[in-house]
Amino acid sequence: MKEAVEIGKNPAAEPNLPDLMAEVARGDTEAFAALYDVVAGPALGIVRRVVRDGAQSEEVAQEVLVEVWRTAARYRPERGSVMNWVLTLAHQRAVDRVRSVEASAAREQRAALLDRTPEFDEVTEQVEARLEHEQVRRCLRTLTELQRQSVTLAYYRGLTYREVAELLSLPLGTVKTRLRDGLIRLRDCLGVAA
């Protein structure tokens, strides 16, 4: 078994993700390819969830990954894991995309938003049904109904909290606190630290 050709990379290079980012920041395209393999699936996943349209999602995901390459030197390990950094960026760009599309048709968007109201229960339900990970799903169940609806509408649909408030017919302040309390509960249940 051990005689088989070792195909490991340079044995001196044994990067963890932050080290890999440092190599990417120095312009190492091989390191970027390795980073890509780890982060591209989750990044495309969240972009697609928010943007929905397949072609647009691919476009946004490409932009995100190119931005990771471009801004690698700005990554700061003390502000969270590489994965969190990439996914925060991916979600931000996905939201930017849907909002710019919506801004160009603001009136129609508002009408559509109100139109969607009757089916929103079903949408939230679907999102939860398709969640791949038991732990995330279990933790979402620890949220109150309003917290869960607010968090999933904001995150997976890319809505502002004003839009969430309108959809759920709740005061702005209520949605604001539901988002915060819901995420805090999720954070505690998942045991995530920054």
Add this chain to the structure above:
Amino acid sequence: MRTADPHTLTGAYALHALDDDERARFEAHSADCDACTQEVLELRAAAARLALAVTVSPAPELKSEVMRRITAVRQDAPRTIPLARPGRLAARAHRMSRWVPAACLAAAALFGGVAVWQHDRAEEAQDRARRSERQGDELASVLAAPDARTRTAKLADGATGTVVVSKGLDRAVFIASGMAAPPDGKVYQLWFDDGGSMRSAGLMDPGRTDEAVLMRGPVDKASGLGVTVEPAGGSTEPTSAPVALVDFPA
């Protein structure tokens, strides 16, 4: 509604649910609010788990397109003025993590009743789904682990294999990219390399050329992984020379 205490906006901010004006106002406030900054980082980490839960497998073309594009993109220079004050943030993160598991257990106990009710609805299907979900969840945990280390190897025909190991979780994930389909009736089987003796770590999906697989079983003292081609269903020990051997990162 009273004029908002900006601190309550951490959740909406972490979810990108503020409009531009409010975001600017919140950022101005949090520049002087360490508690806000820390909370945003933690809430973003929680939101990232919502993203990991909807991971997909990108088409190989996405990678070639991105790799092509970056050759024409000049990278930004690093910022030379540190924005965060790392020592304090790190200390806070440590304090946090100690009480989190208890809260999690309590929540799990509290909502166990809901889980039972749901289970009754479609027992068998959910059981199956749960098994694969649990794997997906563990896979995500390995990828997001603070001690995750990776190593990438070139495989035959331009394929690449990346291994991600978390010592803390004692689990490993193998991510194959662009692997040729195995011959008919064969599968790729993963093995832990325990000092030259091979311990099965599960099978890859023969229908996919790009796949992230949570390796079955603990990493333990394994020094690397091997991939062999085996008859469908897999073998108890390798029956062919490995098509790939990748040392685990130290």
